[in-house]
Amino acid sequence: MLEKMDKKFDPEEVIEEFEMLTKDAERVQRETLQKILEENGRTEYLQKWGLNGRTDPGSFKACIPLVTHKDLEPYILRIVAGDASPILTGKRITSISLSSGTSQGKPKFVPFNDELVDSTMQIYKTSFAFRNREFPIANGKALQFIYSSKQFKTEGGLEARTATTNVYCSSQFKNTMKAMQTPCCSPDEVIFGPDFQQSLYCHLLSGLIYWDEIHVVSSTFAHSIVYAFRTFEQVWEELCSDIRGGVLTSRITAPSIRTAMSKLLKPNPELADTIYKKCSRLSNWYGLIPELFPNAKYIYGIMTGTMEPYLKKLRHYSGELPLLSSDYGSSEGWIGANVNPKLPPELATYAVLPNIGYFEFIPLRDNVEAQKHDEPVGLTEVKVGEEYEIIVTNFAGLYRYRLGDVVKVTGFHNSTPELKFVCRSNLLLTINIDKNTEKDLQLAVEVAAKLLAEEKLEVVDFTSHVDLSTDPGHYVIFWEVSGDAGEELLEECCNCLDRSFVDAGYVSSRKVKAIGALELRVVRRGTFQKILVHYVGMGAAVSQFKTPRCVGLNNSSVLQILCSNVVRSYFSTAFC
Numbered sequence: 421m422l423e424k425m426d427k428k429f430d431p432e433e434v435i436e437e438f439e440m441l442t443k444d445a446e447r448v449q450r451e452t453l454q455k456i457l458e459e460n461g462r463t464e465y466l467q468k469w470g471l472n473g474r475t476d477p478g479s480f481k482a483c484i485p486l487v488t489h490k491d492l493e494p495y496i497l498r499i500v501a502g503d504a505s506p507i508l509t510g511k512r513i514t515s516i517s518l519s520s521g522t523s524q525g526k527p528k529f530v531p532f533n534d535e536l537v538d539s540t541m542q543i544y545k546t547s548f549a550f551r552n553r554e555f556p557i558a559n560g561k562a563l564q565f566i567y568s569s570k571q572f573k574t575e576g577g578l579e580a581r582t583a584t585t586n587v588y589c590s591s592q593f594k595n596t597m598k599a600m601q602t603p604c605c606s607p608d609e610v611i612f613g614p615d616f617q618q619s620l621y622c623h624l625l626s627g628l629i630y631w632d633e634i635h636v637v638s639s640t641f642a643h644s645i646v647y648a649f650r651t652f653e654q655v656w657e658e659l660c661s662d663i664r665g666g667v668l669t670s671r672i673t674a675p676s677i678r679t680a681m682s683k684l685l686k687p688n689p690e691l692a693d694t695i696y697k698k699c700s701r702l703s704n705w706y707g708l709i710p711e712l713f714p715n716a717k718y719i720y721g722i723m724t725g726t727m728e729p730y731l732k733k734l735r736h737y738s739g740e741l742p743l744l745s746s747d748y749g750s751s752e753g754w755i756g757a758n759v760n761p762k763l764p765p766e767l768a769t770y771a772v773l774p775n776i777g778y779f780e781f782i783p784l785r786d787n788v789e790a791q792k793h794d795e796p797v798g799l800t801e802v803k804v805g806e807e808y809e810i811i812v813t814n815f816a817g818l819y820r821y822r823l824g825d826v827v828k829v830t831g832f833h834n835s836t837p838e839l840k841f842v843c844r845s846n847l848l849l850t851i852n853i854d855k856n857t858e859k860d861l862q863l864a865v866e867v868a869a870k871l872l873a874e875e876k877l878e879v880v881d882f883t884s885h886v887d888l889s890t891d892p893g894h895y896v897i898f899w900e901v902s903g904d905a906g907e908e909l910l911e912e913c914c915n916c917l918d919r920s921f922v923d924a925g926y927v928s929s930r931k932v933k934a935i936g937a938l939e940l941r942v943v944r945r946g947t948f949q950k951i952l953v954h955y956v957g958m959g960a961a962v963s964q965f966k967t968p969r970c971v972g973l974n975n976s977s978v979l980q981i982l983c984s985n986v987v988r989s990y991f992s993t994a995f996c
């Protein structure tokens with residue numbers, strides 16, 4: 421495996437392979453399913469459902485039920501506990517990924533193996549090959565805001581860490597980044613440091629030390645880039661002072677990070693002065709990234725779905741630099757690569773790689789909840805313009821697994837579909853006959869935030885909650901705002917939020933008072949950082965962090981953080 425990755429890869433060859441695979445996606449899907457079922461046919465799970473060695477799509481769909489993580493949990497927990505018998509996979513599972521779990525409030529265990537590393541690299545290489553045609557880079561470094569999570573051994577002796585950490589730990593990851601000529605500028609000790617705030621500081625410091633070699637600024641999810649440069653605004657003078665004197669600030673206490681960074685850091689008053697002058701000249705930090713890293717060609721990371729609300733701030737920091745959304749996947753495995761890098765993030769799509777898993781799609785014709793019982797269709801049977809819930813069968817023991825994501829088919833690349841991420845499939849806000857998804861919430865916040873923008877203020881982050889302790893129940897929206905907004909303005913925002921949920925069930929329920937007035941609660945600055953720290957403390961990785969867009973009573977510690985930081989609250993008068 422190592423040998424395979426050590427040599428430089430040829431992007432044109434990668435594209436050729438991708439074209440070949442996608443030209444006959446249906447055959448590749450059949451072969452992929454056959455391979456998965458041949459490798460794992462003797463597992464307890466597949467035998468239980470009576471597949472009896474058959475490997476064709478028809479028998480597979482007839483025998484194996486659609487499942488959620490909850491259905492597979494008893495099997496996964498036995499693996500976690502050390503049961504080495506072939507439960508879900510023929511080959512023994514030795515690592516477990518912890519999904520970010522931000523939507524449910526706690527991380528989920530998901531089997532991980534070498535095949536998932538292979539498909540990760542295939543996705544990385546494919547999107548890189550297409551990207552490099554449009555935005556060529558050579559012999560540079562990447563400032564990557566990546567962080568490992570806490571790692572531990574399960575009671576059965578398996579390595580448990582987040583999927584991204586599993587990938588960063590693989591030798592293939594480093595080799596691929598080298599082959600793409602963008603190795604990470606920070607030492608490994610920074611990526612694997614014990615404290616993410618210290619790692620973040622040192623990522624920034626490493627980037628500044630190698631300022632002229634930085635060709636790409638990236639992270640897994642765009643949130644980490646925005647978070648990093650918001651932090652930069654706080655610590656830039658300290659960074660300058662470290663560079664001037666060649667001595668690392670005392671705030672970095674982790675010995676491994678200190679040792680690694682002291683090898684990079686040499687006194688450089690000239691560089692410190694340049695950075696100082698550049699930062700002092702900027703107006704409200706507009707264009708910060710190209711100012712610091714003039715040779716950067718683009719910003720890269722997942723920018724769709726729940727990351728979209730951060731695009732405005734990211735554009736502010738990036739000035740004229742293009743924003744390129746990376747790929748689409750999950751702890752359960754990758755799905756598609758962005759092969760149209762010139763599209764702005766709002767229009768980004770992901771072409772499914774037909775050989776990394778077997779994919780099915782449940783049509784969702786009217787809305788997310790309706791039609792859930794429609795028969796799933798195959799990868800090449802999906803229709804342009806339709807929305808689907810995605811079902812994954814992979815090489816790591818998941819069979820007909822409902823990922824919980826809704827996607828829209830925007831077109832085809834050869835015979836494989838290009839998907840636009842729509843939202844998570846679960847309804848976020850519902851009290852009566854109303855149905856609002858993460859996307860509906862995002863759109864409502866976007867409209868109301870425009871009122872703030874007129875006063876040069878922004879929504880730093882947001883979430884929601886259904887409050888049923890009042891009669892009738894009502895929606896609560898939590899906002900962290902970048903500065904002081906006047907009472908009148910926030911009242912207006914609150915009314916605007918209420919009016920911006922346009923779902924007919926919501927509007928009619930509000931009119932007849934079956935749902936109470938929407939409540940906007942403004943929280944103290946730094947509240948969402950506290951939420952991030954809370955998740956990291958529970959084992960989540962900053963690299964995979966996604967702000968939960970709805971916090972239920974079952975997520976009591978996060979609800980507690982939110983409620984104890986409310987500084988002002990407003991009730992809508994929109995339907996009075």
Ligand code: AMP
Nearest residue numbers: 519520724725747748749750751841964
């Ligand atoms: P995790 O729980 O950390 O494995 O996160 C996986 C989830 O992140 C997916 O199921 C999606 O909901 C979301 N996600 C991953 N990639 C993208 C993408 N490119 N665009 C939008 N959402 C994404």
